[in-house]
Amino acid sequence: MNISYNKTIEVRYTADVFVAGGGPAGNAAAISCARQGKKVFLAESFSAFGGAAVTMLVPGFSVFTDGVNFLSSGIGKEVYDRLKEEAYPRYKRYCPRSIPVETLKVIYDDMVSDSKVKYLFHSNVIDSVVEKGSIEYVICSCKGSIFAVKADIYIDCTGDGDLAYYSNADYEFGDKNGLVMAATLCGIWSGIDWDNVKLPDGRCLDKAFSDKVFTNEDRHHPGMWRIAQQTQNSQGLNNSDGIGGSNVGHIYGIDSTNSESLTEGIVKGRHQLKEYRKYYKEYLSGFENCELICSASYLGIRESRRITCDYRLTVDDFKSRASFEDEIGRYCYGIDIHSATNDKEGYDKFISEYTSLRYAKGESYGIPYRSLAVKGIANLLTAGRCICTDRYMQSSIRVMPGCFITGQAAGIAAAILCEDKEYDVHKADIKKIQKRLVSSGAYLPNCKV
Numbered sequence: 001m002n003i004s005y006n007k008t009i010e011v012r013y014t015a016d017v018f019v020a021g022g023g024p025a026g027n028a029a030a031i032s033c034a035r036q037g038k039k040v041f042l043a044e045s046f047s048a049f050g051g052a053a054v055t056m057l058v059p060g061f062s063v064f065t066d067g068v069n070f071l072s073s074g075i076g077k078e079v080y081d082r083l084k085e086e087a088y089p090r091y092k093r094y095c096p097r098s099i100p101v102e103t104l105k106v107i108y109d110d111m112v113s114d115s116k117v118k119y120l121f122h123s124n125v126i127d128s129v130v131e132k133g134s135i136e137y138v139i140c141s142c143k144g145s146i147f148a149v150k151a152d153i154y155i156d157c158t159g160d161g162d163l164a165y166y167s168n169a170d171y172e173f174g175d176k177n178g179l180v181m182a183a184t185l186c187g188i189w190s191g192i193d194w195d196n197v198k199l200p201d202g203r204c205l206d207k208a209f210s211d212k213v214f215t216n217e218d219r220h221h222p223g224m225w226r227i228a229q230q231t232q233n234s235q236g237l238n239n240s241d242g243i244g245g246s247n248v249g250h251i252y253g254i255d256s257t258n259s260e261s262l263t264e265g266i267v268k269g270r271h272q273l274k275e276y277r278k279y280y281k282e283y284l285s286g287f288e289n290c291e292l293i294c295s296a297s298y299l300g301i302r303e304s305r306r307i308t309c310d311y312r313l314t315v316d317d318f319k320s321r322a323s324f325e326d327e328i329g330r331y332c333y334g335i336d337i338h339s340a341t342n343d344k345e346g347y348d349k350f351i352s353e354y355t356s357l358r359y360a361k362g363e364s365y366g367i368p369y370r371s372l373a374v375k376g377i378a379n380l381l382t383a384g385r386c387i388c389t390d391r392y393m394q395s396s397i398r399v400m401p402g403c404f405i406t407g408q409a410a411g412i413a414a415a416i417l418c419e420d421k422e423y424d425v426h427k428a429d430i431k432k433i434q435k436r437l438v439s440s441g442a443y444l445p446n447c448k449v
Helices: 024-034 075-086 101-114 162-166 205-210 259-283 315-319 344-354 391-397 400-419 430-439
Strands: 010-020 040-043 118-120 124-131 134-142 145-156 171-173 187-192 223-228 242-247 291-295 305-307 327-331 365-368 380-382
Touching (some): 010 134, 024 040, 024 075, 024 400, 040 145, 075 101, 075 400, 124 162, 145 400, 162 305, 187 223, 259 291, 315 365, 315 391, 327 430, 391 400, 400 430
Parallel strands (some): 010 040, 010 145
Antiparallel strands (some): 134 145, 171 305, 187 291, 223 242
16 A cells, blocks of 8 residues: 655755765765865764764774775875774774774764764655756655755765665666675674684584584684783783674675665574574683673675766776776775675685685775766765675775775765866866865875876
8 A cells, every 4th residue: 555645844954065874985075075165964874973883883994005005095094093093902902903983983973073064863864856867955864853955966875875776876786686795793792812712713613513503504704803902910911801893694685775674684693693602602712701792783784786877897997906087096905795695605606706806915996986976866976885886896895994985085076066066976077086185195196186
């Protein structure tokens, strides 16, 4: 059954630039744009900035550098440096690759607030009004109301491409059968004796499978990250109170654009964590006293919509270490496609094919501005996990340092478009964008600016 529903709502905020989503891409976009003097409104659906690191408790950043050059420079470098400086003493040894969540939350709060971005937590984009190929308004819901926001340029940093979807943009989803990489429910653990931990921590899976510890025999085991070292007692001996973050247990068949699927997945994830508790405590050294402190409030999503833009970044670009005239950054993380199915074929393909595409020290690929400019919509950019790629490249660029790069570029581009009163993102002055990016700290070695 369907109903017709009509309601008059308030245009509560106006801005030069609207940013949907406050993860690393959204934060970088909003901060970099506001620092150019633009009026920015940022809508974040959860209660803190940080996305995967904070809401999904993904325990560690991926690579910031290619081993020679700091690729996520600019906003990403600021976050990196502040974490190294501001993390509590026990966390500093592993920081900033391992994430001290509470420190990161405050850093993001400070950076967004100091840049004079107007923001609202608990605020979801639920629709948009598109006229003659341009977004006129976005519709948001929050506690107690539904409201509209009007801006000149819009940036979709939702990860799932929600704003682009509501604006009727084209997109790709999953593999040829519509299957996406498995999700994971991450968690924070205490009571770990890191000095006695032996890796890899998936080495006893066969024995645990034989003992029927797990409901699902999942051989892909990213494992436990060190987050904080043990304290020392008065005799100078390490206590077993180290802290770790788990990235274990795949949950298959999850569609992050569907609330029923997400509901089913997070319940499965919590039950799986009980099984991993038994595995770590009873099968692995150093974890005998470990306990799960908390699980994330949202599933760790690796793949969903890939929005169609003016250029589709592909695995051939990865293989050729591509450079582009409209390059807005470079990145290097390898192809990392987790299996969409819990079977030997999917796991063997991950081991044989998806882990073979890696770079040597100092190598990277370019990211073109065209992969951020949403096709068919004049005033919409995208950044983060949902930019225009094939599955291979999405599995590389999706990680947090990559999101800093594309978010920063989208924010700078939006600011310049507003300055130039050119509200068609497909007509942007790329040389001006590149010059501004370089002056903001971005790594663009191939650009003559």
